[in-house]
Every structure is written in structure tokens, then in C-alpha cells.
Amino acid sequence: xxxxxxxxxxxxxxxxxxxxxxxxxxxxxxxxxxxxxxxxxxxxxxxxxxxxxxxxxxxxxxxxxxxxxxxxxxxxxxxxxxxxxxxxxxxxxxxxxxxxxxxxxxxxxxxxxxxxxxxxxxxxxxxxxxxxxxxxxxxxxxxxx
Numbered sequence: 001x002x003x004x005x006x007x008x009x010x011x012x013x014x015x016x017x018x019x020x021x022x023x024x025x026x027x028x029x030x031x032x033x034x035x036x037x038x039x040x041x042x043x044x045x046x047x048x049x050x051x052x053x054x055x056x057x058x059x060x061x062x063x064x065x066x067x068x069x070x071x072x073x074x075x076x077x078x079x080x081x082x083x084x085x086x087x088x089x090x091x092x093x094x095x096x097x098x099x100x101x102x103x104x105x106x107x108x109x110x111x112x113x114x115x116x117x118x119x120x121x122x123x124x125x126x127x128x129x130x131x132x133x134x135x136x137x138x139x140x141x142x143x144x145x
Contacts, residue, residue, distance in 0.1 A: 001115065003049060003050070003051060003052075003057075003115060004049070004050040004084075005047055005048070005049050005050070006047065006048045006050075007046055007047060008046055008047070008048055008086070008089060009030045009031075009044065009046025009047075010046075011030055011031065011046060011106065011107075012030050012045060012046025012047050013028065013107065014047075015027055015047070015113060023114065024060070024112035024113055024114045025112065025113055025114070026062065026109040026111070026112055026113075027045050027047075027059065027090065027092065027109070027110060027111045027112065027113050028045065028107050028108055028109045028110060029043045029044070029045070029092075029104045029105070029106060029107065029108050029110055030044045030045055030046035030047075030106070030107075031044065031046075031106050032103065032104065032105060032106045033103070033104040034101055034102075034103055034104075035070065035094060035095075035096040035101070035102045035103075035104065036096060036101055037096055037098060037099045037100060037101065038095075038096060038097075039095070039096050040073060040093065040094070040095045041093075041094055041095075041096075042091040042092070042093055042094075043091060043092045043093075043094055043104060043110060044089055044091050045089065045090045045091065045092065046089065047089065047090050048084055048085070048086070048088050048089055048090065049079065049084065049090055049113075050081070050084035051079070051080075051081050051084075051115055052081060053081050054081075054117060054118060054119070055081065055115055055116065055117055055118055056078055056079060056080055056081070056115070056116060056118045057078075057079040057090075057113060057114075057115055058076060058077070058078055058079070058113060058114055058115075058116055059076065059077040059078075059079070059090070059092065059111045059112070059113045060072075060075065060076050060077075060111060060112055060113075061075065061110070061111055061112075062109055062110060062111055062112050065094075065110060065111075068102060068104075068108075069096055069097060069098035069100065069102045070094045070095065070096055070097070070102055070104075070110070071094070071095050071097055072092065072093055072094055072095070072111065073093060073094075073095045074093050077092070077093065077111075090113075092110050092111050094110065
């Protein structure tokens with residue numbers, strides 16, 4: 001699948017799959033960023049990514065992000081096909097959960113991304129009396145019984 005991408009910062013690098021078996025490509029900081037203790041900050045990638053209609057671009061934290069004292073408070077970011085204008089840079093929301101300053105290095109890999117289909121659904125409402133008479137136990141019940 002071909003995906004259009006624009007570098008809007010001179011130091012931006014294109015995302016890469018780091019291994020032949022990688023499901024996601026890595027996204028990196030386009031410049032050095034200081035994140036104060038407890039601070040939440042948007043970190044630029046210097047990229048605008050345009051996905052085709054019927055798809056979306058999803059960003060998730062890399063598994064190694066926590067070892068730097070960072071996490072992504074929104075866990076997953078969704079970028080729609082219409083988020084592809086001149087001011088629509090892919091930026092990564094990070095939080096410093098430590099009591100020390102964290103420096104994000106220029107070109108440090110912070111997140112991973114993938115492209116997925118986004119089918120449009122039509123809701124077919126049903127009568128609640130047609131629900132199963134037995135229940136799995138509700139929210140948080142898996143593995144409890």
C-alpha cells in the first residue's frame with residue numbers, strides 16, 4: 001500500500017519497519033525535547049501523513065518508552081484521512097512520570113504506527129428482550145469465574 005507523506009521539517013526522517021517481521025513502523029522525535037517531571041508534552045515528528053479514505057493511521061507507544069521515564073497518556077492516537085493539511089503534523093503526546101527531567105534525543109524512536117481499515121458501520125438496533133438470558137458477568141469479569 002502506498003501512503004502519501006510530507007516532511008515539513010528539514011530533519012524529519014521517514015518512518016521505518018526495523019525488522020522484516022515488524023507489524024508497525026517506528027516514529028521518532030524530529031528534535032531534542034526536554035520534558036519536566038510530571039509534564040505532558042507534544043513532540044513533533046516533522047511529518048504529515050495522508051491515509052486514503054476508508055483507512056486510518058494509528059499511533060501507539062513503543063514498548064521501550066517506559067524505560068526512559070515516559071509514557072503516552074492517551075495510549076493510542078488515531079489520525080483520520082482528513083488530518084493531512086499543512087498544519088496537521090503527526091505529534092506524539094508523552095508524559096514524564098518520573099521526578100527527574102527527561103531529555104528526548106533528536107531522532108529518538110518514541111512510538112509505532114500502523115495503517116488500518118476503517119469500515120463504516122450501520123447500527124441495527126435490537127430489542128433488549130432479544131439479549132442472551134445468561135451473562136458473562138459484565139465489565140472486568142473475564143477470568144474471574
